[in-house]
Amino acid sequence: MRIDLHAHTCVSDGTDTPSELVRAAVAAGLDVVAITDHDTSAGWDEAVATAHDAGIGLVRGMEISTRFRGRGVHLLGYLPDPTHPGLLAELRSVLDGRDARVPGMVERLRGLGLDVTVEGVRRLAGPTAAVGRPHVADALVAAGYVASRGEAFDRYLSPGRAAYASRAAADLETMLAALAAAGGVGVIAHPWGRHDPGVLDHDGLAHLAGLGLVGIEVDHQDHDPASRAELREIAGALDLVVTGSSDYHGLGKVDHDLGCNLTAPEELERLLDAAAAAARAAGRDVPAMIWPRPEL
Numbered sequence: 001m002r003i004d005l006h007a008h009t010c011v012s013d014g015t016d017t018p019s020e021l022v023r024a025a026v027a028a029g030l031d032v033v034a035i036t037d038h039d040t041s042a043g044w045d046e047a048v049a050t051a052h053d054a055g056i057g058l059v060r061g062m063e064i065s066t067r068f069r070g071r072g073v074h075l076l077g078y079l080p081d082p083t084h085p086g087l088l089a090e091l092r093s094v095l096d097g098r099d100a101r102v103p104g105m106v107e108r109l110r111g112l113g114l115d116v117t118v119e120g121v122r123r124l125a126g127p128t129a130a131v132g133r134p135h136v137a138d139a140l141v142a143a144g145y146v147a148s149r150g151e152a153f154d155r156y157l158s159p160g161r162a163a164y165a166s167r168a169a170a171d172l173e174t175m176l177a178a179l180a181a182a183g184g185v186g187v188i189a190h191p192w193g194r195h196d197p198g199v200l201d202h203d204g205l206a207h208l209a210g211l212g213l214v215g216i217e218v219d220h221q222d223h224d225p226a227s228r229a230e231l232r233e234i235a236g237a238l239d240l241v242v243t244g245s246s247d248y249h250g251l252g253k254v255d256h257d258l259g260c261n262l263t264a265p266e267e268l269e270r271l272l273d274a275a276a277a278a279a280r281a282a283g284r285d286v287p288a289m290i291w292p293r294p295e296l
């Protein structure tokens, strides 16, 4: 059973359509894939329809930009009711913040003598629900200033670089509550990605577990073997679900091929049980977790 619980489409900053993602997951030999675009469920319907036809398990999720104790944290939200008003309002404010950030970055780049425009960035972004830094990076690549998104981030767009602009993100604790109210569950994405544990050390994660956090993404390309081992130990101590995933972005990110990290079937089972409990506690119908429901 091959399970990958974190993948993006062109609805956010990946390059595959939701249908293409599902077909790529089949081609990669996956049994279950999650669609987790940034701050939106806009790709779910198309992905569900294709998964139904292709006979692969699909978990509906999103990767939400949040802030916890002063640091940006990505929260994977699985199986919430995407029409829940409280959750929708939180996501709307994140998307608005992301959109408002682009003009600031473009302004700074223009100040550095680089000829990029907000219109150009939006044109490149296409029908995405959230225009953000990756699309500014794409504009820099298209204009020939840098060779890749990675170089654009390294030279201009990362924290501390000249064109970086910070933005409002949802408060992580508020978002966990909103997810729960919508009958979903939260898993911290790549908690130690490219950083020290920082606020997401044992104490920080214990605090969040007490607020209903269900799991942490341990097996991720941004974690070295030592980090994975340590995170696995913390997850065990805090009874958190351990997930593994690719963080696939199509052609938008190298070394993140579908299935390059996997989630164990029993961990997915725990995640789905927690989601069913959350839906029941929120007084909502327990959603079809996955279609088709595989034998785990």
Ligand SMILES: [Zn+2]
Binding pocket: 063, 074, 189, 190
């Ligand atoms: Zn992320």
Ligand SMILES: [Zn+2]
Binding pocket: 006, 008, 063, 189, 247
């Ligand atoms: Zn991601």
